[in-house]
Amino acid sequence: MAAERKKIERVQTVVRIEKRALKVLKALAAHHEIGLGDLIESIVLHNFEGKQPFGPASLAFIAQMRAAYRLDLTASVSHMLSEY
Template sequence: MQIGVRMERSMVKVLKALAEFEGLTLGQLLEKIVLHSFEPVPGEEGELSASPHSKRALEAVADFKRIYGMDVDGRELRQPEPGDGA
């Protein structure tokens, strides 16, 4: 199924770069991330989830975030704006 979503520009650039790094399509990468987010770390339910990324991939993510100027993290999730359809 194809969906339309709105995301922060630098985040999309980082995701596209990571997908290429991993040899995945952007859709495959997003599915992988979402599925892993549904797997809680035992004893940390609601606080932590499993990461689908290797140490090497996480190092690449840090580089991509710097290259593309992505300065937000999980603690700074964008709140839906009126009319966003969220």
């Protein structure tokens, strides 16, 4: 039996994000055939529970996209970014 769908209210928002990171997120959303907002929502909900949102196949795809878009940023620098 399928799980019951949850009724939610979504809001439109404007979020600024590093250009290459956005390219990787868009590629990952397209790869999974879901919208960018749905992908971000899923990542957030998984992380709020301390769970890894991606399996080995998705992580391999992410690594390929990070290389393709030259995304060299890591979590260790996430609080040290500045715009030019």
